[in-house]
Amino acid sequence: MELNKLTAHELLDLIKNKKATPQEILGSVHEQIEKSEKDVKAYVRINENTVVATASDERSVPIPIGIKDNMCILDQETTCSSKILKGFKAPYNATVIDKLKKSGALLIGNTNMDEFAMGSSTENSCYGTTHNPWKLDCVPGGSSGGSAAAVAANEAIWAIGSDTGGSIRQPASFCGVVGMKPTYGRVSRYGLIAFASSLDQIGPITKDVADSALLLNIIAGYDERDSTSVDMPVPDYTQALENNVKGLKIGIPKEYFVEGLDPEVKDAVMTAIEVLKKQGATFEEVSLPHTDYGIATYYITATSEASSNLARYDGVQYGIRELAKKTRKSPLLDMYDETRAVGFGAEVKRRIMLGTYSLSSGYYDAYYLKGLKVRTLIKNDFDKLFADFDAIIGPTSPTTAFKIGDRVNDPLSMYLSDIYTVSANLSGIPAISLPCGFSKEKLPIGLHIMTKPFAEEMLFRIAYTYEQNTQWHKQRVEL
Amino acid sequence: MTATATRKYETVIGLEVHLQFDTATKIFCGCANKFGETPNTLTCPVCLGLPGALPVVNAKALEYAIKVGLALNCTINPFVKFDRKNYFYPDCPKAYQISQFDLPICSNGHLMIETADGEPKKILINRAHLEEDAGKLIHDNANNCSLVDYNRTGTPLLEIVTEPDLRSAEEAYNYLQNLKLTLQYLNVSDCDMEKGSLRCDANISIRLIGETKLGTKTELKNMNSFKAVKAGLEHEINRHEAALESGQTIVQETRL
Ligand SMILES: [Zn+2]
Numbered sequence: 001m002e003l004n005k006l007t008a009h010e011l012l013d014l015i016k017n018k019k020a021t022p023q024e025i026l027g028s029v030h031e032q033i034e035k036s037e038k039d040v041k042a043y044v045r046i047n048e049n050t051v052v053a054t055a056s057d058e059r060s061v062p063i064p065i066g067i068k069d070n071m072c073i074l075d076q077e078t079t080c081s082s083k084i085l086k087g088f089k090a091p092y093n094a095t096v097i098d099k100l101k102k103s104g105a106l107l108i109g110n111t112n113m114d115e116f117a118m119g120s121s122t123e124n125s126c127y128g129t130t131h132n133p134w135k136l137d138c139v140p141g142g143s144s145g146g147s148a149a150a151v152a153a154n155e156a157i158w159a160i161g162s163d164t165g166g167s168i169r170q171p172a173s174f175c176g177v178v179g180m181k182p183t184y185g186r187v188s189r190y191g192l193i194a195f196a197s198s199l200d201q202i203g204p205i206t207k208d209v210a211d212s213a214l215l216l217n218i219i220a221g222y223d224e225r226d227s228t229s230v231d232m233p234v235p236d237y238t239q240a241l242e243n244n245v246k247g248l249k250i251g252i253p254k255e256y257f258v259e260g261l262d263p264e265v266k267d268a269v270m271t272a273i274e275v276l277k278k279q280g281a282t283f284e285e286v287s288l289p290h291t292d293y294g295i296a297t298y299y300i301t302a303t304s305e306a307s308s309n310l311a312r313y314d315g316v317q318y319g320i321r322e323l324a325k326k327t328r329k330s331p332l333l334d335m336y337d338e339t340r341a342v343g344f345g346a347e348v349k350r351r352i353m354l355g356t357y358s359l360s361s362g363y364y365d366a367y368y369l370k371g372l373k374v375r376t377l378i379k380n381d382f383d384k385l386f387a388d389f390d391a392i393i394g395p396t397s398p399t400t401a402f403k404i405g406d407r408v409n410d411p412l413s414m415y416l417s418d419i420y421t422v423s424a425n426l427s428g429i430p431a432i433s434l435p436c437g438f439s440k441e442k443l444p445i446g447l448h449i450m451t452k453p454f455a456e457e458m459l460f461r462i463a464y465t466y467e468q469n470t471q472w473h474k475q476r477v478e479l
Numbered sequence: 480m481t482a483t484a485t486r487k488y489e490t491v492i493g494l495e496v497h498l499q500f501d502t503a504t505k506i507f508c509g510c511a512n513k514f515g516e517t518p519n520t521l522t523c524p525v526c527l528g529l530p531g532a533l534p535v536v537n538a539k540a541l542e543y544a545i546k547v548g549l550a551l552n553c554t555i556n557p558f559v560k561f562d563r564k565n566y567f568y569p570d571c572p573k574a575y576q577i578s579q580f581d582l583p584i585c586s587n588g589h590l591m592i593e594t595a596d597g598e599p600k601k602i603l604i605n606r607a608h609l610e611e612d613a614g615k616l617i618h619d620n621a622n623n624c625s626l627v628d629y630n631r632t633g634t635p636l637l638e639i640v641t642e643p644d645l646r647s648a649e650e651a652y653n654y655l656q657n658l659k660l661t662l663q664y665l666n667v668s669d670c671d672m673e674k675g676s677l678r679c680d681a682n683i684s685i686r687l688i689g690e691t692k693l694g695t696k697t698e699l700k701n702m703n704s705f706k707a708v709k710a711g712l713e714h715e716i717n718r719h720e721a722a723l724e725s726g727q728t729i730v731q732e733t734r735l
Contacts, residue, residue, distance in 0.1 A: 072531045085530070092524050094531060191531040227535050308563050311574030312528050316627070336567055359565075 003028040004154040005476045008063045008211045011157065015062070022052045022062035025157070026106055029064045033108075033155045036479035039136055042150035044069050044081060044127045046109035060104040061218060066150040066159035069110040070117060071202070072191040073097050080193050081125035082115045084343025085319045094191020095223045096160060096202050103218045108156055111146030115345045116310065117167055117195040119143050120417045121407065124347040129404055133477045134176060134443055138401040141171030141417075147205045148175040153479055158206040158215055162192055164199045165298050166397075166421025169433035172205055173396035173446025176435045176475060178463070179205045180212045183453045184428035185230035187216075188223030196305040197228075199298075199425040208473040209434060209463040213237035216456065232454065240457035243468040246280030248390045250462070255291035256394040256420055268437035268445040269395045275469050276393075276462065286389065288381045291423065293374050295415055298422035300358050300371035307355030310348070315339030350411065379427040386452035391462055394420055396433040396446030420448055430456050434463050435472035444472075488685045488723070490716050491693060492645035496658060497678040498637045498668050499612065500543045505633035506611050507534030507577065512635070514674050518617075518628035526633035528572030536561075540635040541584065543667040544609050547637055548585030550661050551604050559584045561609075569627050570614040578638075583608035590661070592653040594646075602654050603642040610636045643682065643693065648712035655679060655705045672703050679708055684729075685719045694719070695729040 003011065003025045014020035037043060043066065052062060067073065070080045072090035074097075079085040093101070100107070114124040122130040122145025130145045132138040133153040140149040144161030148171035151159050161168040163181040172179025180203045187202045194200060204215035217238065222231040252273065257266060273283055315321035315335050322342045324334035344352070358367035385392060397417050407414040424431035429450055436447035447466065451458045467473050505512050508525035524532035548555050562580035588604035612634035617626045639658070645651045659670050659677065670677045679702055684694035697715050702708045711734075719729055 072529075078530070080530075088530065090524070090529065090531065092529075092532075190533050193530040225535060226533050308565055308575055311565060311567065312530070312572065314567060314569075314574060316569045317527065317572060318529070332569070333567075 002154070004032045004157065006157070007207045008061070008157050009214055011063060012061065022106065026050060026052060026064050029108060029154070029156060032153065032479070036133070036153050037155060039131060039479065040133055040149050040153045040155065041128060041130050042066070042111055042146045042153060042155055043109045044079070044112050044125075044146065045077065047107055050106045050108060052106060061214070062104040062106055063157045064106040064108045065100065066108055066111045066147050066156035067097070068113055068144050068147050068159070068161050070113060070162060070193040071097055071160065072193070073107070078110065078193065079126075080116045081113045081127055082343065082345070082348070083126040083320060084313045084339070087320070088318045090191070092191065095188035095225060096219045097191060099219050099221075100160075105218075111144070111150050111159060113146055114143035115348050116193070116306070117143040117162060117164055118306070118347050118351050120166070120170055120414050121402075122146060122171070123404065123408055124345055126345060131404070132174060132401045132443075133479060135401065135441065137404055138443065139174065139404050141174030141397070141401060143167040143171075144179075144205065145171045148172050148177055148179065151175070151177045151205050151207060152477055154476065158204060158211055160202060160219070161205045162200055162202050163425065164195050164302060165425050166418040168203045168205060169421050169431060169446070169448065170397050170417060173433045173448075174401040174444065176444030176472070177205055177207055178209055178212050178432065178434045178473070179203070180216065180432045180459070181424060181430060182216060182220065182456060183430045185228050186430070186454065186456065187219050188221070188226040188229045190223055190225040194309040196302040197309065198305060199302060201425070209432075209460060209467050210238065210241055212432065213241055213460045230454075235457060237456060237460055240460040241464045242461050243465050244279070245276055245462055245465045248281045248462065249388065250276065250281050250283050251286035251385055251389040251392045252283055253288045253291065253392060253394060254285050255288050260398050260416065260419075261395065262399045264439045265395045265397070265399060265445050269393075269447060272436040272447045272466060273393060276466055279465055279469060281462070284389075286385055286392070288385070288423070290374065290378045290381050294378060294422045294426065295419055297371050297374045297378065298418070298426060299354070299415060300367050301375060301426070303351040303355035304358045304368045304371070305355070307352045307359060310352055313340065313343060319343065347411070375426050378423055382423070382427045382429060382450075382452070390451065390458055392450045394448050396420060396448040400439045400441070400443035400445060424450050429453050430459050432459050432463050434467065435475070436466070436470070437472060487688065488720055489688045489690075490647055491643045491684050491686065492648075492651050492712060493643040493682045494641045494645065494651060494654060495680040496639045496655070498547070498639065498662060498670070499676040500540055500635040500637065500667050501669055501676070502537055502539045502543065502635055504537060506537050506540045506609065506635035507633055510633065513630075516630055518626070518630060521630040522632070526572075527629055534577060537635060540609060543635070544584045544607065544637050546665050546667060547639070547662065548588065548607055550665055551585070551588035551590055551607065551639070553585035553588030553604060553607060555585060556582060558582060568613075569625065570616050570632070572614065572629060572632060576611060576613065578610035579608035590654065590657055592650060592657055595649055600650070602644045605640045605642050607637050607639045610638060612636050648709045648716065651681065651712055652705055652709040655708060672705075681708060681712060683712055683715045683719075685716060685723070695731050697729070697731070698733040700733060701735050
């Protein structure tokens with residue numbers, strides 16, 4: 001039995017029945033890393049001495065987990081895959097890390113990502129590209145590409161990602177795993193290095209829906225250190241895993257099935273809808289009229305917030321510091337210029353420039369403020385639908401994983417791979433991507449489900465029902 | 480000040496007072512809010528602006544701001560918002576100051592003063608908004624470097640901004656005296672200018688009597704006593720008058 005290919009809930013059963021130990025599980029994960037990490041490159045740092053704590057109580061979940069490299073871990077390097085943060089060791093744990101450590105989680109290492117979570121392919125990393133375990137010359141998606149690839153390659157049982165515009169769901173879709181973005185405010189962002197604060201949310205990347213619910217149980221909840229986290233009780237999400245969608249009403253937005261959608265992806269999604277129909281859900285074509293403005297609104301909002309959030313990387317307190325060889329403006333200004341010129345990659349610089357422009361006086365009203373208003377219109381679209389529908393369904397991404405290098409020089413085509421996912425961030429609602437088939441090239445396809453705010457249980461119920469009536473989540477890569 | 484000049488020109492002054500609250504902790508974190516401690520001993524990830532840290536507003540600072548607002552006859556706004564003022568400087572670890580831009584906590588107030596003739600006069604207060612104080616730079620010339628002390632970073636500040644209603648250095652002085660008395664009575668700050676608990680910036684311009692447009696202003700900063708404010712303003716009034724009388728134009732500037 002290859003322990004590393006099992007899910008967390010299967011492993012917990014084995015541990016409970018004394019058929020496996022956390023050490024054995026950790027060993028099998030490390031063995032896999034030994035074998036395939038040189039090809040996949042999912043991790044930027046691997047902890048050699050992961051401590052297996054003696055199980056303290058029944059809730060203990062001693063499962064090996066990968067952590068995206070943008071969450072602060074006490075005294076360990078966290079870099080957001082950026083040169084500018086090389087050497088930065090946080091003097092504190094992110095709330096999510098605290099919660100995981102308390103649950104007995106085995107932190108295997110930090111997973112690769114697009115620099116500061118800006119990207120859809122994990123190609124924008126100062127450590128190099130992560131490869132898609134299903135097809136090594138393809139991207140794993142991004143920005144949580146390392147986390148999704150680690151889970152798909154069985155180099156982690158599960159992983160944590162962050163999602164600003166699809167950064168959990170799109171790589172999950174490309175790598176054939178389950179990626180879930182909770183409602184904004186459901187999981188504390190304290191210690192998550194900010195990209196766009198009003199959109200960022202931490203969530204689980206797992207092999208199946210049951211694990212997604214289990215991991216969300218661990219990380220969700222109010223945190224007084226994050227004013228945007230919501231003080232609402234956290235239900236036991238595993239209780240929502242019900243193989244039953246009878247009577248549920250699900251909307252299919254007509255705006256999602258248009259030009260640019262790969263016919264193979266479309267077919268897989270339509271087939272998935274048939275599966276749920278058979279289980280008793282009813283489907284209806286609906287409209288989200290502001291869908292077309294999603295990408296533009298997203299990129300204006302996200303880059304504006306990023307330009308402000310990333311201003312602190314100036315060489316003063318932490319990370320790298322570069323000094324000018326010859327004084328140009330002043331020693332201080334030269335240090336800022338040099339540090340940022342050397343420390344940031346091209347995509348991050350591009351977005352800082354876009355965001356700075358949108359926020360600058362004279363353009364603020366035309367761009368950032370207008371963006372906020374359109375964002376409200378997009379949210380209104382969803383609010384209206386959720387008055388009548390339990391969920392909305394569609395593809396996670398218009399295509400399957402593309403070849404490494406294919407879109408690097410075409411940022412716009414890269415941005416379009418987030419077209420179906422950004423709306424959930426703009427409107428703050430929960431969403432999940434789960435495997436629903438493969439292309440002829442044997443690349444995974446993702447099914448995307450969204451529900452109203454704090455209706456994660458409904459999301460899990462529909463996703464679980466789909467999974468119970470299909471086999472896609474049982475597929476494993478051989479590496 | 481010459482008697483003829485005073486009749487010809489009118490002085491226009493607006494004041495911005497920065498008041499440090501003496502809350503037990505800082506405005507967005509739990510660090511102690513104290514003066515004169517060893518550098519960088521009163522810090523945490525939040526006030527150091529470390530990656531991933533998030534601000535949580537101090538309820539006491541809001542309460543103090545409301546107290547001041549009520550004492551200054553302000554409208555207390557039921558919906559307030561914090562904004563970021565972005566700028567690069569080593570005393571500002573996030574490269575932005577959290578402040579309030581379009582929705583401040585207090586607006587449209589006034590404070591009564593006495594004019595030179597002993598008449599009561601209403602000085603309108605445009606707004607009072609909450610923000611965080613910056614750190615302190617210490618220039619070490621011997622070693623040719625600058626050091627940063629972040630103890631002050633995140634000290635709660637209330638910026639109280641008047642309308643340009645003050646017509647002489649003396650009125651400005653009287654306003655500051657009355658304001659300080661009010662603030663001390665509220666017990667929200669020690670109002671010690673030496674320690675920087677109360678700081679004052681002034682905008683001053685002059686114009687011909689009868690003119691409705693404001694003249695070119697000079698900004699006066701970092702004055703460490705009310706007497707210094709008065710003296711500084713008197714000096715500027717004389718300088719502006721002399722310049723206009725000799726046919727020069729005033730260049731807008733900030734004087735430290
Ligand atoms: Zn602090």
